[in-house]
Amino acid sequence: MKRALSAGPGLRLLLFALLGVFVLLSATSATSATTRSSLTTELTRPALMAESTRTSLRAELTGSSAMTRLTQKTESTESHIVIFHINDVHGKIDNFAKVAAIIDAERKSGAEVFFFSAGDNFTGDPVVDRYDPPGEPMRELLARLRLDVLTPGNHEFDYGLEPLRRLAALFPTVSANIEEARPGTFPELRPWVVLKTQSGTKIVVFGLIQIEPANSLPSTHPDKIKDLRFSEPLAKALDLKNLRASGQVLIGLTHIGYEQDLLLAKQMPEIDVIIGSHSHTRIDPAEIVNGVLVTQAGADNMFLGRVDLRVKNGRLVEKKGRLIDLRQMRGEDAAIKAMIAGFHQNPALTRIIAKAPLEISGKNALGSLMTDAIRQSHGLDIAFQNNGGIRLNRLPLSITLKDVYSLDPFGNQVVQIVMTPAEIRDLIKSSFEKRNEIDLQVSGISYIVLTDRTPRIKEIKLQNPDGSPLAEDRTYKVGLSSYIVSSYIFAHQDPGRSLQTTTAEDLIRYLQSGVDLGLYRDVRRAFSEKAAASFRN
Amino acid sequence: MQIKVNEQTIEIFAGARVRDVLLKYSRAEWTRVRNKEKIVTDAHGHEVGLDGELNGGEKLVIEACAPAEPRS
Numbered sequence: 106m107k108r109a110l111s112a113g114p115g116l117r118l119l120l121f122a123l124l125g126v127f128v129l130l131s132a133t134s135a136t137s138a139t140t141r142s143s144l145t146t147e148l149t150r151p152a153l154m155a156e157s158t159r160t161s162l163r164a165e166l167t168g169s170s171a172m173t174r175l176t177q178k179t180e181s182t183e184s185h186i187v188i189f190h191i192n193d194v195h196g197k198i199d200n201f202a203k204v205a206a207i208i209d210a211e212r213k214s215g216a217e218v219f220f221f222s223a224g225d226n227f228t229g230d231p232v233v234d235r236y237d238p239p240g241e242p243m244r245e246l247l248a249r250l251r252l253d254v255l256t257p258g259n260h261e262f263d264y265g266l267e268p269l270r271r272l273a274a275l276f277p278t279v280s281a282n283i284e285e286a287r288p289g290t291f292p293e294l295r296p297w298v299v300l301k302t303q304s305g306t307k308i309v310v311f312g313l314i315q316i317e318p319a320n321s322l323p324s325t326h327p328d329k330i331k332d333l334r335f336s337e338p339l340a341k342a343l344d345l346k347n348l349r350a351s352g353q354v355l356i357g358l359t360h361i362g363y364e365q366d367l368l369l370a371k372q373m374p375e376i377d378v379i380i381g382s383h384s385h386t387r388i389d390p391a392e393i394v395n396g397v398l399v400t401q402a403g404a405d406n407m408f409l410g411r412v413d414l415r416v417k418n419g420r421l422v423e424k425k426g427r428l429i430d431l432r433q434m435r436g437e438d439a440a441i442k443a444m445i446a447g448f449h450q451n452p453a454l455t456r457i458i459a460k461a462p463l464e465i466s467g468k469n470a471l472g473s474l475m476t477d478a479i480r481q482s483h484g485l486d487i488a489f490q491n492n493g494g495i496r497l498n499r500l501p502l503s504i505t506l507k508d509v510y511s512l513d514p515f516g517n518q519v520v521q522i523v524m525t526p527a528e529i530r531d532l533i534k535s536s537f538e539k540r541n542e543i544d545l546q547v548s549g550i551s552y553i554v555l556t557d558r559t560p561r562i563k564e565i566k567l568q569n570p571d572g573s574p575l576a577e578d579r580t581y582k583v584g585l586s587s588y589i590v591s592s593y594i595f596a597h598q599d600p601g602r603s604l605q606t607t608t609a610e611d612l613i614r615y616l617q618s619g620v621d622l623g624l625y626r627d628v629r630r631a632f633s634e635k636a637a638a639s640f641r642n
Numbered sequence: 643m644q645i646k647v648n649e650q651t652i653e654i655f656a657g658a659r660v661r662d663v664l665l666k667y668s669r670a671e672w673t674r675v676r677n678k679e680k681i682v683t684d685a686h687g688h689e690v691g692l693d694g695e696l697n698g699g700e701k702l703v704i705e706a707c708a709p710a711e712p713r714s
Contacts, residue, residue, distance in 0.1 A: 195693065229693070259695075315695075317656065324657055324695060363684060364700060385660070385691030386684060404691040518662075520655050590655055591665040600643070603657025 184304040186354070186414040187211050190221040192382030193404035194243070195229030195260070198445050200406040200431040201246050205438035207409060207429060208250060217302040220250060222276075223382035223401070224258025224314070224360035227268070229516070235453045235506050239264040242448035244272055249441060252276045254298055256312030257283070258360040258382060259323035262330050263605075266291060279312035279358060282341040283333055290332040297345070299352055306416045307352030311345050313338040313369075315361045315383055319602070326605045342369055349375040353416055356380060363388070363401055370397035377421055378412055391426025400426040407431055454510075457503045458613065461622035466499035468492045469629040471512065472546020474500075474622075475608060478615035479519055479584040480548040483604055487529070487549035488584035490608065491536065491593075495546070504616060513609040517586040522601035524583045526575045530565040532595040537562060543631045545589075550575060551630040560634075643698030661692040663702065671704050680704050 189208050212218045226243045228234055233242050247255075254277045261269045272278065273293035281296035297311035314323050316335050323335060338361050349355050357376050359366055362384035370379055374396045381401040387408060391400035402410035408428040415423035465471060472490050479488035497512040524532070529550075536544040537554050555564040567575040575581070586608050590601055616622075645652050647667040654663050660682055664672045674680040681689050685701035 193691070193693075315697075318698070319656055362695065362697060363686075363688065364697065367686075383695050384684070385694030387689040387691075403689070404693060518657070518659075520657075522655070587655070587658070587662050588665070591658070591662040592669060600653050601655035603655060605657065 182304050183415065183417040184302055184306055185216045186219070186302060186306065186308070186416065187216045188219045188221055188356075188378075188380070188412040188414070190223060190380045190400070190402060190410040190412065191226075191406065192223035192360075192380070192402055192410075193225040193258070193385050194222075194406045195225055195404065196227060196233035196243065197230055197406040198233060198242055198246055198448060200409075201250065202437035202439075202442035202445060203431045203434045204406075204409050205250055205441040206436040207434065209438065210436075217304065217306075219253045219300065219308070221310070221356075221358055221380055222247065222252055222255035223358050223380050224256050225260045225382060226255070226258070226272070228260035228263045229405075231454060231506065231510050232449055232451050234264070236448070236451055237453045238268060238271070240268040240272070242445075242451075244268075244275065246441065246444060246448075247272070248275055249444065253300060254279060254310050254358065256280050256358040256360055257294075257314060259315060259325045262323065262325040265329055266332065279310060280314050280360075281311050281345060282313055282316075282336045282338045284336070285332065286334045287332050297348060302416075304416075306354065306419075308354040308356060309348050309352040310356045310358050311342075311348060313342060313357065313359045313361050315365065324603070324605060339365065339368055339372065342373055346373065346375050353419055354378070354414060354421055359383075362386075363399075366399050366401070367394055370394040370399055373397070377424060378414075378426075380410065380412070387428065388426075389428040398424045398426055400428075402428050454507045455505050457505055458509075459504045459616035459620075459622065461500065461502050461504065461625075463623065463626055464499050464502060465622060465625045468495055468546060469631070470625045470627070471495050471497065471500065473548060473628045473630060474615075474625050475513065475612055476546055476548030476584075477620075478612040479608060481618075482606065482611040482614055483519065483521065483584055484582075485521065485549070485584040486581040487524075487547065489532070489545045489547055489589060490586060491589050492544050492546065494586055494588060494608070506613065509609055509613050509616070513607075513612060515588065517588045517608050519604045519606050519608055519611060520585050520587050520590045520601045521604050522583050522585060522590065522597050523580045523599040524597055525580055526567055526577050528595065528597045529567060529575075529581065529583065532589075532593060532597075533565050534562055535593050535595045536589075537633070543633055545631060547630050549581075551632070553632040553634070555634045643696070645696055645698070646701040648702075648704055656698075658696055659692065660690055660694040660696065660702065663696065664692070664704070667704075675704065679707060681707055 208220055227240050233240055236242055256279050257269055270293055277298040278294055279298050280294060283294060285291055297309055300308040316323055321335060322330060355375060355377050357369060357379040359379055359381045360383045363381055363386040366379045366381040376397050378398045385404035386401045387403040388401045391398050400410055402408040409431055410428055412426040414421060465474060472495055475490045476488040496514055500508055533545060533552055541560050551568045553566045554562055556562050643654060643656050645654055645663045647663060652663050652666050654666055664675060675682055683703045683705055684690050
């Protein structure tokens with residue numbers, strides 16, 4: 106060194122310059138830390154503090170002092186983080202006893218364990234959907250499993266906002282592209298959350314929800330979300346790029362479908378991991394797209410996703426993901442299993458929701474009841490139900506939810522198609538020709554199929570309830586089960602749209618409305634030539 | 643909306659799920675998938691569930707299930 110110093114003023118100048126760079130870098134580093142601390146402070150939400158304490162979350166909320174502590178710790182630590190994740194469970198709770206056993210075993214192993222839900226916990230099983238209050242089994246089970254964060258899926262709104270708010274009161278709930286249209290509608294929701302491991306690593310988790318291109322709303326009944334506003338998820342995500350600086354790990358917990366997840370990964374390499382849902386895609390192992398780990402765990406609680414992260418000296422150095430096939434697992438948590446068994450005894454399913462003065466029996470009467478329910482629920486002109494979708498011969502005098510799900514067990518959606526009378530005739534023709542007999546029950550009109558002896562259809566007459574013929578120069582809003590729309594071949598210009606309810610839900614609502622069920626004695630609205638002398642309603 | 647199944651374009655109602663598209667594409671194939679003789683994958687080869695929600699323009703492929711591993 107001495108020899109170097111004596112080598113001449115040029116080298117001294119160089120050393121001085123190097124010293125200057127060192128001082129400058131130190132200052133920049135300090136400024137950067139200050140900036141990050143400020144940002145962390147901005148992210149702090151007072152409401153989250155209590156929640157994080159209650160759920161034992163390692164939530165980072167304390168601002169600059171914690172940031173200093175984090176810097177000190179992560180400089181010399183390595184941590185293994187395991188994130189278990191579920192998506193699109195749709196009320197299928199049975200495998201949660203296995204999920205609990207797997208997560209508990211991992212927690213005991215010493216890894217830093219988190220548990221995320223990417224949405225659509227609700228809708229798809231009467232045990233959960235029809236609990237009182239709706240969704241309660243899911244809420245209680247996720248609490249026992251110590252869920253760390255969830256993002257709402259479109260079906261989280263199916264019961265209305267209150268059941269989702271009850272979830273959000275227990276678990277940090279994130280979605281960046283949902284806003285309140287009216288202040289106070291959903292105060293529990295936040296765009297992102299910062300979780301902190303025991304070793305000081307900060308995990309930033311933001312949420313996104315899908316919207317339909319046609320109406321810019323998530324796929325649920327619009328009435329359920331009228332107090333909220335939604336924006337395009339990928340555009341909104343671009344506003345979140347600065348979250349990268351707020352932690353060592355940035356996770357998108359998304360409910361936008363796999364194709365959109367791929368676009369998100371391509372436009373935002375700042376993200377470390379995307380845990381997705383909505384498309385029910387089974388990604389195993391997780392894949393790297395533009396440097397982003399992308400994963401999704403199928404649907405219906407058949408798979409548990411697992412993401413392993415290694416953070417060394419404050420940097421994420423390794424990430425990988427795979428799915429655990431719960432159907433192959435044997436270990437179960439006995440207490441959770443007992444809870445699930447209890448939920449299956451859902452008393453709401455056997456509660457009487459309507460009483461009929463006489464037994465409603467036969468395809469004509471039951472089909473008329475079911476189609477009236479569809480038509481009334483959505484203010485439609487006409488509704489159809491196929492005979493194959495009527496799975497009971499009669500309803501008892503005291504009707505329970507269980508009876509409704511036995512009558513209509515398929516979970517078919519209601520689809521609205523705007524149709525001309527000619528298109529309606531084509532639908533009826535297609536249905537009749539399956540077995541040369543009446544196949545579609547109807548509400549809003551009556552119809553008669555006139556055949557010759559072969560029996561080839563000669564004419565189909567359509568009639569309003571007052572006996573007048575349908576106007577040929579107008580269109581009608583027609584409600585159909587999704588099964589009819591998908592499996593019957595008939596001409597229709599309008600491809601239709603789902604009304605985001607099922608035929609069974611419409612029937613339950615109709616029965617609970619107090620309708621006079623005495624109307625369904627001997628009712629018949631669909632005739633073939635041999636059966637019809639005249640129209641009746 | 644339009645969904646491609648095995649390169650055939652299917653016009654289907656907005657909000658349709660995988661099961662709806664499959665049923666419209668082919669009742670026989672629908673039955674094979676329901677009986678677990680075949681699976682449905684997306685354009686990237688990932689298996690999708692029958693209640694998977696779809697956006698217009700997506701592609702589905704119906705594939706034979708991988709043969710079960712022989713038991714030792």
